[in-house]
Every structure is written in C-alpha cells, then in structure tokens.
Amino acid sequence: MSLYAIAIALLGILYMPLQADVLSRVKASGLGYISTGDLAGAFAQAKKAAMREAVELGVGTLISAETRVDNFSVLEDYILSRTDGYIRSYEIIKHGLIDQETYQVDIEAVVELGNLHQRLDALELLITHAGNPYIMCIGRDLYTYGEEGTRDLSATLLRGYLLRKSARFNLSAPMRIEDGSLDQAASVGFEQGADIVVRVEALVGEVPDSAVPFSGTSLKGLGLYSATAEIRLEALWTDTGEVFASLVHSERGADVNLASAGDKALRNGMEKISGKLISRLAENWREKMYSGRLVRLVVAGEFARMGEFENAFPYHVSGVEKIYRRSYNKGVAVFDIRCKETGFTIARDIAAKGIEGIDLDIVQVSPNRIQLQILN
Numbered sequence: 001m002s003l004y005a006i007a008i009a010l011l012g013i014l015y016m017p018l019q020a021d022v023l024s025r026v027k028a029s030g031l032g033y034i035s036t037g038d039l040a041g042a043f044a045q046a047k048k049a050a051m052r053e054a055v056e057l058g059v060g061t062l063i064s065a066e067t068r069v070d071n072f073s074v075l076e077d078y079i080l081s082r083t084d085g086y087i088r089s090y091e092i093i094k095h096g097l098i099d100q101e102t103y104q105v106d107i108e109a110v111v112e113l114g115n116l117h118q119r120l121d122a123l124e125l126l127i128t129h130a131g132n133p134y135i136m137c138i139g140r141d142l143y144t145y146g147e148e149g150t151r152d153l154s155a156t157l158l159r160g161y162l163l164r165k166s167a168r169f170n171l172s173a174p175m176r177i178e179d180g181s182l183d184q185a186a187s188v189g190f191e192q193g194a195d196i197v198v199r200v201e202a203l204v205g206e207v208p209d210s211a212v213p214f215s216g217t218s219l220k221g222l223g224l225y226s227a228t229a230e231i232r233l234e235a236l237w238t239d240t241g242e243v244f245a246s247l248v249h250s251e252r253g254a255d256v257n258l259a260s261a262g263d264k265a266l267r268n269g270m271e272k273i274s275g276k277l278i279s280r281l282a283e284n285w286r287e288k289m290y291s292g293r294l295v296r297l298v299v300a301g302e303f304a305r306m307g308e309f310e311n312a313f314p315y316h317v318s319g320v321e322k323i324y325r326r327s328y329n330k331g332v333a334v335f336d337i338r339c340k341e342t343g344f345t346i347a348r349d350i351a352a353k354g355i356e357g358i359d360l361d362i363v364q365v366s367p368n369r370i371q372l373q374i375l376n
C-alpha cells in the first residue's frame with residue numbers, strides 16, 4: 001500500500017447506526033369453518049386467521065390508506081402471509097363454538113414491527129404518518145484559513161443528503177444564517193411555514209502538519225494538506241420549540257491543496273451527521289407514532305364555553321385519548337391532547353364532523369399545534 005493511501009486511511013472514521021425493536025400489543029379474533037365435525041382443524045384455521053388479523057392491526061399502525069393501496073401486493077405477498085415471522089408472542093384468551101359450523105379464537109399478541117420496517121421502507125411510512133412535515137435546513141460555515149469568511153454549503157449538502165435518502169422528504173430551499181439562537185431559528189422557520197428547522201454550523205480549519213506513522217515523513221512531505229470540519233447540528237419543531245436532535249461531529253479530509261481538503265472534510269462530515277439526523281428524525285416520529293403524542297390545542301372563546309368544549313372534544317374527534325387543560329387567560333384556553341395522530345389529521349376530523357353544539361373556526365394548524373376559535 002502506498003504512503004498516500006496509508007495517510008488517507010488513517011483519517012477515516014467508521015460509523016454504524018443502531019436499530020431498536022418496535023413492538024405493538026394487539027387483540028385479534030379469527031374464525032374457522034367446521035368441516036365434517038373437525039373441531040381441531042377449525043381451531044387451527046381460526047387461530048391462523050386471528051394471528052393474521054393481529055399482524056394486519058400491527059401494520060395498520062404503520063401504514064396510511066394511501067400506502068395500503070400503493071403497496072397492496074407488497075402487503076399481501078410479504079407481510080400478511082408471513083404471520084409467524086412477525087408475532088413475537090401470543091396468548092389465546094378465548095375460544096369456542098359460535099354455532100355448529102363456526103369456531104372462534106381470540107388472541108392477544110405482541111407484533112414485532114421492526115421486521116415490518118425493513119420490508120416496507122420505514123422512513124417513507126414514518127414521513128407519511130408524521131404528516132409529511134415541511135423541513136427547512138439553515139446553516140453557516142466559518143473557514144479559518146486562506147480567505148476567511150462564511151458560506152452556507154453545509155445546509156445545501158444536508159438538504160441533498162436527505163433527498164438522496166428519500167425523495168419523500170418535504171424540503172424547502174436551504175437558507176444561510178449569520179447568527180441566532182434556536183428560538184430565533186424556530187421563529188424564522190415558523191414564519192416561512194416550516195414544521196421542522198435543522199440548523200447546522202461548521203468550523204473548517206487547517207490541521208497542523210503531522211508525521212505519517214512508519215513512513216519517516218509528514219503529510220505535507222507526501223504533498224498532502226489536512227483539514228478538519230467541526231460540525232454542530234440541531235433539529236427542532238418550530239411550533240413547540242421541541243429540540244429532538246443535538247449532534248456534533250468532527251471529520252478530517254486530506255488532499256493535494258488545502259481548499260480541497262476542507263471541502264472533503266465538510267462533505268464527508270455532513271454525510272455522516274446527516275445519517276445520524278435521519279435516525280433521530282425516525283426515532284422522534286416513531287415515538288410519537290407508537291407511544292402517542294401531545295398536540296397543543298389553543299382555543300379562543302368565552303370561559304363559560306370551555307367546559308362544554310373540553311367535555312365534548314374527546315367524544316367527537318377520533319384518536320384522542322385524553323385532554324388536559326393547562327391554562328385560561330384573557331379569553332384563550334390552552335389544552336394538551338394525547339393522541340396518536342398529527343394536528344393535521346385532527347383538524348381534518350374537526351372540519352369533517354364538527355363538534356355538536358359548538359361552532360368552531362380552525363385558525364391555524366401544524367403537526368403539533370392547532371388553534372381554534374369558538375364562534376358561538
């Protein structure tokens with residue numbers, strides 16, 4: 001191996017993502033037909049049908065109606081017909097005759113969704129379930145050698161890497177920032193209509209010349225320059241200010257001139273930190289998907305109507321598990337609702353069905369926040 005290759009190899013960094021199991025506990029029922037008095041055969045048929053339904057219910061937490069239609073053959077061929085591979089455990093909680101020709105088995109099963117993610121491209125499913133959030137990448141790069149100055153290459157690279165991972169990412173044009181806090185980044189993103197802002201900053205500088213082990217020479221002696229890119233990335237929801245990713249990464253690059261070495265360090269570093277960001281995005285969306293999310297509900301109206309609204313809301317809007325009143329001040333009540341849907345889905349449900357006895361106007365909607373006005 002040449003000294004040049006050795007030098008480049010010494011500057012590499014290995015990254016390996018981690019994956020956790022995703023489990024769903026469901027109850028399901030199956031029916032079996034009793035042919036010529038064969039109860040054992042009917043029981044086996046009913047149990048198999050119950051296990052298939054359990055997998056369907058587990059998959060149902062992953063997939064929208066649109067995805068079901070688009071990937072129907074995939075679901076049939078690779079998922080619904082392979083129940084054994086996706087049920088971690090099950091318990092028969094009830095079984096018996098419904099009538100002389102029908103046997104029923106009820107089970108409670110733990111469905112392992114990790115394998116389903118691998119089969120169905122988890123990222124695109126999560127993007128759909130999260131409401132296809134609008135993501136803005138903003139950045140600033142500071143170069144400390146040659147003609148010192150700032151650029152916004154990191155934000156452009158980040159957007160490109162995200163699109164390479166999935167064309168389903170809903171991304172705005174990258175924006176350069178000179179300075180600003182996370183609160184300001186959230187404010188800028190919210191004003192631009194973004195649901196998520198990813199802020200990235202990079203410090204690119206020269207690495208002092210160093211000796212190449214076992215070679216008797218240095219990098220510059222080999223005609224190489226070395227640069228480093230120190231990258232910091234934060235991602236947050238603009239409506240709530242929730243920061244769900246805070247990442248740092250350091251990357252080195254070597255090339256025949258300093259500008260190329262710095263560019264290589266930044267590009268390689270951004271590719272690696274982008275992979276980590278995608279993992280955090282998926283983790284955040286998956287957590288909201290399976291564990292339920294809190295959606296902030298801001299309601300303007302008379303105090304006398306708030307109790308009526310609070311009592312009626314969970315019964316008229318599907319997917320709402322619980323509503324918590326947080327405050328009421330100057331005609332505005334703040335609630336948190338625990339649910340398994342995004343603000344967009346809940347708002348669509350309100351618009352379609354309304355709430356009996358209460359005339360509402362939907363003022364503003366984002367994935368994690370809904371603003372309503374009581375009109376009567």
